[in-house]
Amino acid sequence: MVQDRRSLLMSGAALALVPALAGLPSRGRAQGATSLKIGVLNDQSGVYREVSGPTSTACVRQAIQDSGIAAKGVNVEVVQADHQNKADVGATIARQWIDRDGVDVIVDVPNSAVALAINGIVREKNKVYLNSTGGTTELTGKQCSPNTVHWTYDTYMLAKSTGGAMVKTGADSWFFITADYAFGHDLERNTSAFVQAAGGKVLGTVRHPLQSTDFSSYLLQAQQSRAKVIGLANAGTDTINCVKQAAEFGVTRRGTKIAVMLMFINDVHSLGLTAAQGLVCTESFYWDLNDRTRAFTNRVKGSLGGNYPAMSHAGCYASVLHYLKTVADLGGAAAKADGAATVARMKAMPTDDDCFGAGTIREDGRKLHPVYLFEVKKPEESKGAWDYYKLVQTTPAEEAWRPVSEGACPLVRA
Structure with a gap:
């Protein structure tokens, strides 16, 4: 009788665990899945809001959707913040994002003083920096970094x-x-x-x-x-x-x-x-400009609140799209582990997107397009x-x- 009661209790406990265990990923799925976090750092409220701001974030989300990366077992989260055009504010956000929040990639960053600060931090932390709206040529000059791609324009x-x-x-x-x-x-x-x-x-x-x-x-x-x-x-x-x-x-x-x-x-x-x-x-x-630029604009404009994409926004889209193609090529875990290696692979792969067409990335991190x-x-x-x-x-x-x-x-x- 005691043994039967003990058996019954043990079987009841096992049954109670079934719903809880059913909601957890299996060991195989946990090992195979990768999560990446992209931080859009720009001016959300000041002088560069319309040429960066929420429109850049929307274009990053469009790149994630167009990449099809989720079907390849990589989950991508997007966060955004306002650097207020202050290098110290931008640097503080970048460090918190990387050290505390697990951000793997920082995107956009108008204001060259802020951009140069982020360039140094991302290199120190071995993450990835995709610059679109900071214009200084120092990013591909004396302060060039193996972790940075300068995409859209420069002075x-x-x-x-x-x-x-x-x-x-x-x-x-x-x-x-x-x-x-x-x-x-x-x-x-x-x-x-x-x-x-x-x-x-x-x-x-x-x-x-x-x-x-x-x-x-x-x-x-x-x-x-x-x-x-x-x-x-x-x-x-x-x-x-x-x-x-x-x-x-x-x-x-x-x-x-x-x-x-x-x-x-x-x-x-x-x-x-x-x-x-x-x-x-x-x-x-x-x-x-052409059929491909119009196609991109038609896909994204519904999420822009009446705004239209400029080259700065297009650069956010295209750089993230190429990064995610590289992640798919390298494997999510490898890309997450080594930012410099990921950028090196980005440079080795030809670029192609609806905003800029075919192009390349030079060894100094300069993206080349007409x-x-x-x-x-x-x-x-x-x-x-x-x-x-x-x-x-x-x-x-x-x-x-x-x-x-x-x-x-x-x-x-x-």
Whole structure:
């Protein structure tokens, strides 16, 4: 009787465990599954919100969906944070993400000062950094890292495409209004080099703090220099505010040209075609460029809350898509364990996506693809919402970027 009771109790206990065990993964499934975490670090509330922010996160999610990585046994989680355009804030978030939250990849990072800080941390922690919106060439220069891919644009490419083209038209004297941080300084320096190499002159420069609202004194100094071109070495709402105030002051009516060294389609949308018409800018992606760019835009635009993707957002999509292709090739566990090895495999594999087409990644981490010079349409030329650009010139991938021999990247073989 005692034995029967004991047997009954043991069998009851075993039955009670069945539902609980049924909800747990088997040992085989636990060993085979891999979880990756991607952190989208950008400006969610400030000067670069529209060219990064929630739209970048949506494009990362679209890349995960398009990759089909879940069917290959890899689960991917996305987190996002606002670095407030402060290097110390961005660095703190990055360290917490990696050390506490298990983030494997950091994506986007507008603001070159923040980008350089993240570049160092990711290398130290041997994770992966996919830069899309930070423009400094230092990421593929002296501070290049085996853990970083610089995807979308940089200051050399912008300076060559926009600055070089304008000097050829006779716009050979320049005055710069420059954002006073790493990106602005880098862009001014690179553009000045192209202007001077083409026989032009730089008559002066003035620097402004990030998120300025009053550009009147800077524009006055630029006009007093009698330069033919005012070069705006800034971005985001700084560029928008400067262009608007230049229009109010009638700067272009006096014959002065405004060269917007970095402008995104979202900036044109904010300005409106009446204010932006005739401006010339460089992007490496335009939603209406070809069938593939239109296909990507149609897939993602429903999640953008009325916004459209710029090259910065496209870079987030394409870099994450290529990373996940690499994860599938390497195996999720191997990719998670060694960020530098993962980036090395990314460089070895050709790239191909709907935003940029076919391309490659150089040994210094520079992603290579064609670059496009656009002119903003007049209001009467536009056929509808977001139909803003006319293609002026295409620079092939092999000509658009700083030669690898000039970057002084320690990763590059002599």
